[in-house]
Amino acid sequence: MSPRDYRGVAVTCPVTIPYARSSDRPSQWFIGRALRALIERAGIEKRAIDGLATTSFTLGPDTTIALTEHFDLVPRWIEWIPTGGASGVMALRRAARAVQDGDCDIVACIAGDTTDRAAFGRLIRDFSTFSTQAVYPYGAAGPNGSFALITDNYMRRYSATREDFGRIVCAQRDNARGNPNALLGAKPLDMAAYMAAPPIAEPIRLFDCVMPCAGAEAFLVMSDALARELGLPHAGIRGAIERHNAYFDEPVAERGGWAMDRDSLYAQASLGPGEIDCLQTYDDYPVIAAMQIEDLGFCAKGDAPDFVRSRDLHIDGDFPFNTSGGQLACGQAGAAGGFLPVVEALRQITGQPLGRGVPGARIALASGYGMITFDRCLATGAAILEAL
Structure with a gap:
C-alpha cells in the first residue's frame, strides 16, 4: 500500500x-x-x-x-x-x-x-528491562559498552578505521563553530587530538561519545x-518513514530500518539522495552516523568509510552533514537529541540557523535512531523537508 x-x-x-x-x-x-x-x-x-x-x-x-x-x-x-x-x-x-x-x-x-x-545514573540503570538483563551480567552497564560492540563489529566487517570516524567527529566539531548552543563548539578538534583521546570502551574513545546535558x-x-x-x-513534508525492530536477525546491528523503507521515502518525495541539500542524522556515536549515510542511500552498505574520505562534510562542503555540530558537538540533551535532526533541518532550509547556514539549502533530510538494547537500537525514522 x-x-x-x-x-x-x-x-x-x-x-x-x-x-x-x-x-x-x-x-x-x-x-x-x-x-x-x-x-x-x-x-x-x-x-x-x-x-x-x-x-x-x-x-x-x-x-x-x-x-x-x-x-x-x-x-x-x-x-x-x-x-x-x-x-x-x-x-x-x-x-x-x-x-x-x-x-x-x-x-x-x-x-x-x-x-x-544522579539523574544520569538513574537513567542508565532503569533504561529498559531488556537492556538491563542483557548488559548488566557482562559488567558493561550503559550505552558505551553496547555501541563499542556495534562499532567493533562494523570496523571488522567493513575495514573502517578510527580515522574514518574521526573525519565525522572533527567535521561536526568544526560545523559547531558559531552555534551558541553547541557546548563544545568553541573547542576545536583536529585529527591528532581525536586519535590521542583516552579509551572509554574500546574501540570507542572520548570524542566518540556524546556528552550528557x-x-x-x-x-x-x-x-x-x-x-x-x-x-x-x-517547510513542507515531502516524505517520512519509520520502522521498528528491523533486521532483528543480524547478530550485531549493521543496518537500520531506513534500508527497508528508503525507496518509499524517496518515492514519496519524488527525488533522490543527490537532491538533498543537507543531511541531519542522529549521532550519539559516529558509527551510527555512518550507518545512516549508507542506509539512506548516499552510498552502499559498508562504503561509508570511503564516502567520508572523499566528501567534505563541512557546512560549506559538498556534503553538508550535521550542520549544528550534532550531539557530538552540542551535547545530548536526553530525548531532545532525537529532535535535534528535525529542528536543525528546519532551521537550515528556512534560513534560521543558530550558527552558519548551508548556502541555498531548500531540501533537508532528518533521521533518527533510538532505544538501545544490547547490540542495536529498535526505532528508526527519517523525513524529507522542503522550504515552502
Missing part, C-alpha cells in the same frame, strides 16, 4: 532551549520554556495549541497527559513518544496526520530533559494555510 502524502501540512517555529552541562531544574522546566518559546515565536495564544506531542527520559513518572495540567493546556489530541533518538521524526509524522485528519489545528512537538550525575528542542506542526496566515517561515 502506498503511503498517503503529507500535502497541506507545515512544520515551523524551530526552538532550542539553551543546553546546560548540568542543571538542578526539572525536565518540566525545560519543556515549559520550549512551549512558551513556541507560543511567542508563532504569535499565538496558548489556547490555540490543541495538540501536544512530547518525549523525555527524565520526566517520569509523568507523561504528556500530566504536562497538560502543568501548563494549563486543553488539547484535543496528545501523544507520548518514548523512543529516544527516533522520537523527532515520529512526533512529526503523528502530528502531521493529526492535522490532516482534523484532530487538531496546531501541535506543539517538544522534547526536553535535565541531567545531573540538559535542554530542549521543539517545533510546531499546522496546516500550511495557517502558517502562511501567521506569516511564519515554514
Whole structure:
C-alpha cells in the first residue's frame, strides 16, 4: 500500500532551549520554556495549541497527559513518544496526520530533559528491562559498552578505521563553530587530538561519545494555510518513514530500518539522495552516523568509510552533514537529541540557523535512531523537508 502524502501540512517555529552541562531544574522546566518559546515565536495564544506531542527520559513518572495540567493546556489530541533518538521524526509524522485528519489545528512537538550525575545514573540503570538483563551480567552497564560492540563489529566487517570516524567527529566539531548552543563548539578538534583521546570502551574513545546535558528542542506542526496566515517561515513534508525492530536477525546491528523503507521515502518525495541539500542524522556515536549515510542511500552498505574520505562534510562542503555540530558537538540533551535532526533541518532550509547556514539549502533530510538494547537500537525514522 502506498503511503498517503503529507500535502497541506507545515512544520515551523524551530526552538532550542539553551543546553546546560548540568542543571538542578526539572525536565518540566525545560519543556515549559520550549512551549512558551513556541507560543511567542508563532504569535499565538496558548489556547490555540490543541495538540501536544512530547518525549523525555527524565520526566517520569509523568507523561504528556500530566504536562497538560502543568501548563494549563486543553488539547484535543496528545501523544507520548518514548523512543529516544527516533522520537523527532515520529512526533512529526503523528502530528502531521493529526492535522490532516482534523484532530487538531496546531501541535506543539517538544522534547526536553535535565541531567545531573544522579539523574544520569538513574537513567542508565532503569533504561529498559531488556537492556538491563542483557548488559548488566557482562559488567558493561550503559550505552558505551553496547555501541563499542556495534562499532567493533562494523570496523571488522567493513575495514573502517578510527580515522574514518574521526573525519565525522572533527567535521561536526568544526560545523559547531558559531552555534551558541553547541557546548563544545568553541573547542576545536583536529585529527591528532581525536586519535590521542583516552579509551572509554574500546574501540570507542572520548570524542566518540556524546556528552550528557540538559535542554530542549521543539517545533510546531499546522496546516500550511495557517502558517502562511501567521506569516511564519515554514517547510513542507515531502516524505517520512519509520520502522521498528528491523533486521532483528543480524547478530550485531549493521543496518537500520531506513534500508527497508528508503525507496518509499524517496518515492514519496519524488527525488533522490543527490537532491538533498543537507543531511541531519542522529549521532550519539559516529558509527551510527555512518550507518545512516549508507542506509539512506548516499552510498552502499559498508562504503561509508570511503564516502567520508572523499566528501567534505563541512557546512560549506559538498556534503553538508550535521550542520549544528550534532550531539557530538552540542551535547545530548536526553530525548531532545532525537529532535535535534528535525529542528536543525528546519532551521537550515528556512534560513534560521543558530550558527552558519548551508548556502541555498531548500531540501533537508532528518533521521533518527533510538532505544538501545544490547547490540542495536529498535526505532528508526527519517523525513524529507522542503522550504515552502
